[in-house]
Amino acid sequence: MKIGRRSFLSFVIGGVAGTAITPLPWKLMDDSSIWSQNWPWTPVPPDGEYSQVNSVCTLCPGGCGITVRKVDDRVVKIEGMKGHPINDGGLCLMGLSGLQLLYGPTRVKTPLKRVGKRGEGKWEKISWDEAISEVTKKLADIRSNGESHAVGSIVDSESGTVPNLFKRFLTAYGSPNFMTVPSIQDSYGMTLQLMQGVSAQAGFDAENADFILSFGSGIIDGWGSPVRMFKANSAWKANGKKVVQIEPRLSNTAAKSDKWIPIKPGTEAALALGLANVIITNSLDSKKISQSTGFDSFKKLVQNEYSTDKVSKITGITSATIVSLAKNFARASKPLAICGKGQGSIPGSLNEFMAVHALNALVGNINKDGGVWAVTETDYIKWPKPEMDSIAENGMQKERIDGAGSEYPHTKSLLNRLAEVINSGDGSLEALFVSGANPLYSMPDSKAIKNAFDNVPFIISFSSYMDETASNADLILPNHVYLERYEDVPTLAGLSKPIVGLARPVVKPQFNTKHVGDVVMLIAKALGGGMADAFPWESYEACLKETLGVKWDVLVEKGFEFNGDKCMLEGDFNFYPEAMKSLSDFSPVSVEGSAISYPLILIPYDSIRLANGYIGDPPFAIKAVEDTVLKGKTACVEINPKTGKELGLTEGRYAFLHTPRGKAKVKVHLYEGIMPGIVALPRGLGHTAYDKYLAGKGCNFNELIGPAEDPVSGLDAAWGIRARLTKV
């Protein structure tokens, strides 16, 4: 017997065959997959005792309840709170990624004082005592020079204790310049004021509606209270309710709707009035409502100026579609029309809001189940008016820098006008507080805002994160993040039953930060006199407990409470307020730029995966952005293949996007879902600050557009800007 190559091979083959019938390969396969879960660089929180804390997500105005899972002292997961009236266990991508805002690299860990030039990124760490005395000294100087009105603040909203502490601080100090970040809530508030004579917000009984007509509202792209809207949308789908989406681009919402009707952007108001005309002409309107004030003038307006043919020309929608849409809408048993584009962060044209509201009134769904309710929040903040000395009295007499309440009598705050007022020299600020807002990123025309901020000698940011505004501030007094602090979170966001939730510390502060409420009080106390007296509380927590009174216990136990009422005023609907007269000759809110040098129109779009307000996308969220939106480090613009062909631009090509306000390098994405002649760019990209996961990715839409003042409200109504695409 010879042992040769063949014998050896057969030994090996025998070995292989034998191995296959032992557990070895199968066991090793299983073990190696488990082993790969245990690589030392895979973060695994140490084992410990589990616990859960209920709180509120404050990353957008949605007000979702959250249940935070902890292992010992570490937060490991954020889940939606079961049984919460807004989100009942649901959560959005941002809410899920909240942990990265607590433990991530973008936090400001201690008070910082600028040492280099503004925006240079050179900071000195200082103690809280130094920080507070620095602010106090500056404010005391400004006040003694009689310039108290030249101090302003920009905060995220006007309700809740923290914004009200700022307001109170400014009042006692002597400045009317309390400014808030605008949104469609301002427009809806004003619409209700003008048409129903109530000081209230619009609350939508979306869950009970059976025909939803959306004028570009991103129902599943983050409009209103986002998770609530996802749920409503799923319920509509499950129960066979109809959703019609009107917008120039096939957004996610449009793609999931029953019918998408593309419209020439900016002509939504004309369509609403055209629909009203069909409804009235066919006697499909609610008979009761036709007794209302101004109905006849309204009828005349729509019949004379908004005939179906004319509206078809204005909007680009066929007459047959307009007629059938109007009939279907009016014949539905619980129709509901909503507006406010995308996520609703641009207040929009008041005409459009009034036209859509009139449409709701026509079909008789105001203050009805499945319709629009005028809702008011309970104001649980019952602080006595602060004592004001003569400086404060004087300061409060001065006009606001943004013209709200004077030039625009119905509006409370007009942040969009601030930059222009400062840059044109019509007004100036000596000091500015910024809390819960990132205007340098999120306001239109970032360059102008930056110029304006350069003219404000002293900027104090209370941001927890190194955002664009914080990095351009002189002093950062970092607030605790939402998982580390107490705060009342009143939520309206289109809810038909307003809610107040309690955010509470889930973990102890991770860094040397302080609650913004405490800091405002410390500054006031250090200023002394009437300022100190205006803040009698020992701490923010004491203030919150006292302010909430009996609500406190309920909030601690349940995490939320209903906080408001539906106003039951009926019959005094005004179809034709003064402000509507301008509609007798329809012209859309004009877009900036000449059609010759800028043949295209650029519009923004919102996505639930991109946060575009104060908070930027955390790393998890930015990872979820598709590569037709962000490719590598370049943002993609959507254009119709026809437009692409005309411009000689093919899929994936780099191009320059020019607008009268700026220029950006983009990548081309050819998309059938956008009307020819239009370019769409996502909002929420192009951060220059935050961390390496977010900064430098894509371009900021706000750098390419400027605000357009609505003639009635003064709020920003810009929906797009003229643009040009050129090959690189």
Added chain:
Amino acid sequence: MSTQDDKAKEVSADGVAGPIILFFILGLAASLVFGWVIFPKLLYSQKKQPIDFNHVLHDEAVEEGCESCHFFREDGSFSGIPKLAQCVECHEEAQGEDPNEVKFVEEYVANGREVPWLVYARQPDCVFFSHAAHVKKAEMDCGTCHGHIGESEHSRVYEENRITGYSRDIWGKNISGLKKHTWERMKMDDCAECHTTKEIKTDVETLPWPINWLPRPYEKQTGNQARVKTVKEACFVCHK
């Protein structure tokens, strides 16, 4: 009618076929021995528990049986292996002569150090398991998964998988992955065995149905148990 060449081939085939088959069998046998006998020995290291624990003895001494030490906390979570504080309630000082107890008191109790018990049933971190759902709601016996551990007088040797770091109990003593009893294995398949075959009790809400002579078309489940095997987010019930 074979030619010269054919003959030559036959001869050489005869001469080689024997050894080829033999070596094939040798290879087969060697690998079988390796795979079934040697491999498991190499795969697992043998570790001793820090303290040899006698369940029987403890069971006799305590009042409430197993639940004296392994209990549900007020919030419904399960305490698992007792922490030192619990043991200290009785073992502040050594109660007998047993060298194990003396060691326990001297090394751990006196220094306030937790005993680094090796947990036979420890699952990977991606697994979320609720004892309450199984023991309280489904009224299962501890023994269904853990076997007769309560009847042991000594702590078993803890065999640790050198690759994964988990106990051999998860895959099961039998390297082939087969088992005779439910408690001999704790892989996902073993969970699935019950979850796919057993009719699991669920709270059922009967939806209103106006026509009483027709059978009701659907019932809505309000409990969660059936979720594990049915609905779309089923994975996240156990993998959080």
